[in-house]
Amino acid sequence: MNLKRLLLSLSLASLMMPLCVSAQSISPAQIQQFKFLPQAQQEALARQYGVNLDQLQGSSSSSSNGSAARQPTSVVEPLENGSAENQSENDNKLTEEEQAFAKKNNGLQPFGYELFEGKPSTFAPVTEVPVPMNYTLGPGDQIRVQLWGNENRQFALTVSRDGTIDMPERGPITVAGLSFQQARDKISKLVAEQYIGVKAAVSLGELRSMRVFVLGETRTPGSYSVSSLSTITNALYVSGGIRHTGSLRNIQLKRNGKVVHTLDLYDLLLKGDTSGDARLQAGDAIFIPAVGPRVGIDGEVYRPALYEIDGATSLQELVNLAGGMTAQAYPQITRIERTNQEFLRIIAEADLTNAAGKQARVKAGDRVTIASIADVTGQYVEITGAATRAGKFAWVPGMRVSSVIRKLDVDLLPMADTNFAAIVRTNPETRQISVLSLELKDAVNRPGSDADLVLQEKDQVLVFADNGKADVGQNSSANAQSFSRNALFEPVVKRLKTQATPQAPQQTMTISGPVRYPGEYPLPATGKVKDAIVMAGGLNDSALMLEAELARRNLDGNGVEQTRLQNIDLANALNDQVDVTLQSRDRLMVKSIPLFGATRTITVQGEVVYPGEYTFSDGETLVDVLQRAGGLTSNAFPRGVVFTREKLRVLEAQRLLEAEKRLQGDLLGVQLEGDNFGGQNAQRVDQVKGLLDDVQSSRPVGRMVIDLQAVLNNSDYQSIRLQDGDTLTVPIIPQAVSVFGEVQFPTSHLHTAGLTVDDYLDRSGGPTRQADENRVYVVKADGSVMLPEKSAWFGNRSQQLQPGDTVIMPIDVDRLNQLELWTNVSQIVYQMALGAAAVGNL
Secondary structure (H helix, E strand, O other): OOHHHHHHHHHHOOOOOOOOOOHHHOOHHHHHHHHOOOHHHHHHHHHHOOOOHHHHHHHHHHHHHOOOOOOOOOOOEEOOOOOHHHHHHHHHHHHHHHHHHHHHOOOOOEOOHHHHOOOOOOOOOHHHOOOOOOOEOOOOOEEEEEEEEOOOEEEEEEOOOOOEEEEOOOEEEEOOOOEHHHHHHHHHHHHHHHOOOEEEEEEEOOOOEEEEEEEEOEOOOEEEEEEOOOEHHHHHHHOOOEOOOEOOOOEEEEEOOEEEEEEOHHHHHHHOOOOOOOEOOOOOEEEEOEOOOEEEEEEOEOOOEEEEOOOOEEHHHHHHHOOOEOOOEEEEEEEEEEEOOOOOEEEEEEOOOOHHHHOOEEOOOOEEEEEEOOOOOOOEEEEEEOEOOOEEEEOOOOOEHHHHOOOHHHHEOOOEEEEEEEEEEEOOOOOOEEEEEEOHHHHHHOOOOOOOOEOOOOOEEEEEEOHHHOOOOOOHHHHHHHOOHHHHHHHHHHHHHHOOOOOOOOOEEEEEOOEOOOEEEEOOOOOOHHHHHHHOOOEOOOEEEEEEEEEEEEEOOOOOEEEEEEEEOHHHHHOOOOOOOOOOOOEEEEEEOOOOOOOOEEEEEEOEOOOEEEEOOOOOEHHHHHHHOOOEOOOEOHHHOEEEOHHHHHHHHHHHHHHHHHHHHHHHHHHHHOOOOOOOHHHHHHHHHHHHHHHHHOOOOOEEOOOHHHHHHOOOOOOOEOOOOEEEEEOEOOOEEEEEEOEOOOEEEEOOOOOEHHHHHHHOOOEOOOEOHHHOEEEOOOOOEEOHHHOOOOOOOOOEOOOOOEEEEOEOHHHOOOOHHHHHHHHHHHHHHHHHHHHHOO
């Protein structure tokens, strides 16, 4: 006999059926069936058939988990488990469903369903839970009996299917249907009668399992095996909880087809009342019906959510379900959004401070919003901006600025501008605002003085950040931006524009020019130019004190608005010696000192006595700067001097960009033409690509060709007026002649007297196949370019070259479909390359 026969005998009542299989071949379902038996029966059958019980349990573990190690068995576990993949997909689906549900209800989630979020992997063994005395014994329960006195023995007795336990030396004892207390008393009495001088201690061991059903709006409906001590909530946990479409207030426990108990989970969630959590019996069915009518509540309550209402519910009862109102709630205005009989959404209001409002009935689909109290409505002043303790402060009549800002270094942030602050004042009758300028430092340092303005109720003191102090403290740059004049004045300026009327024009003005913070500002209450300048942070050092320009828009006799300009002596205006009053939408422009701080320099380097960066004044020439630099050294090569100018470099860069764009277009055209030139189209494409690469790799130099000898010695030579960024490089006397372009070996050669252009070309291996021998360039050391074939000065390329000259053999662009653009581009590239090479050879 073996374990396989044992299990089949249990399921088919044929214990004697011979089977020749090992324990490892037994299916997990059969092992699970054996495990459902009480522990005593498992041990008895194992002894009867000589089966190792530990081996059986090990087989179960390895069969189900793939491991030889024994795993703890959950007391509450579903009989049919879906795969982890399917479970994950279901969870994701439910999550998306719940998100869509919340979106449909403006973010409100149904209350209470998070209690069952997540599926527990195991439950604590029931042996660790105290067993109540009224627990009813049944088949599968284990009773432990310990004898002491004249005889010390221990028994583990399992209630059999006929409801009895087999007491050694006593025989069967019927305990099924008895409470644990009754069974304990009965066993103790029998022991006392059977054994003389022996007493018994009776306790419960392992408890029986039973099968229940969880149906309806549960996440995972089905049949579950649970402990005999399980309650309704235990079964809900193991089934994954309740869907959002299920009811929390009408969970039904059905036994033999009849509802024997209903559970309202709100009692558990809101009151902690577990009295309704009934204990289950074998075969019970827990049915979760569809959710009942729901009402949403949000606003100033502690638990905004959708609540399921049970019968007639008042507005106050709904608020109590939501945890009550917060301290910021304004119960006098409670908005109720409801669907009327015409299926239209309407809005009603209720007052929760009176009995009628509290007793108002809510209906399914209602959405209740508890309003929040507004900000403090009176008896306050407010500080905003770069203050240590920004916010509202109690106001009392007669209080001044020094009453709320007592010390500059304590009550203000280090970045605060202590020279200027603003007070935004609201007229209590018209509700319109005005702006007062405040000399903050004087107000705090001289309490009670005229600078220490008297505050009125609801005044707002704006403390601005000084950008010059923004490097002090943490996150100072971000705070400085949020406390800037632009940020704090923006809502004030908008309010001033909104409240403007033809009888009361908008009280704003604009300041531009060299002031610290130019922009649009509230019109100073005093109307003085001085106060407007202070409001803008004061003048920069580049401001022209002689005059400022005031532009004002006035209506002429025909009602047409005209601009009138007026010059103001700024120095007198700052001293209050100008009779000018600023008006609505004035524009004050502070002029800058011409060429203020403009430093123009030229860099002189190379073979001069005192090289360096020289500052020059307006009208100075290159000769003047060279004289200041001590003139040329004895090693200087004035014929090869390189003079560059920033404006020319910008123009060259623009020419390069234009050439690159046009060349890219032509390259595309050549590629689209196809092989129409005797198989040479691919070669033409490669040549154009090479030229395009040259254009893209070229860097503008900005060189201007000058004759330095003539500049220094010829008074009739045009003077070179300097510009900012000019550079003069005087090279040392060169010894080489360079050959570039379409030659076999582009390089530089040591200058040899008597050699001509052709001689140097021969020394570089001669031209390549794509060279254009008729357009040979010779770039002289001074940067000028000559064509030997067209210049009588060269004598048909037989003219001898001088040190520092460069010979260029260009590409034969006539072979490339004779595009004139390619000729021009190649000239641009070679000229810039020569300029760069000349500078590099210095």
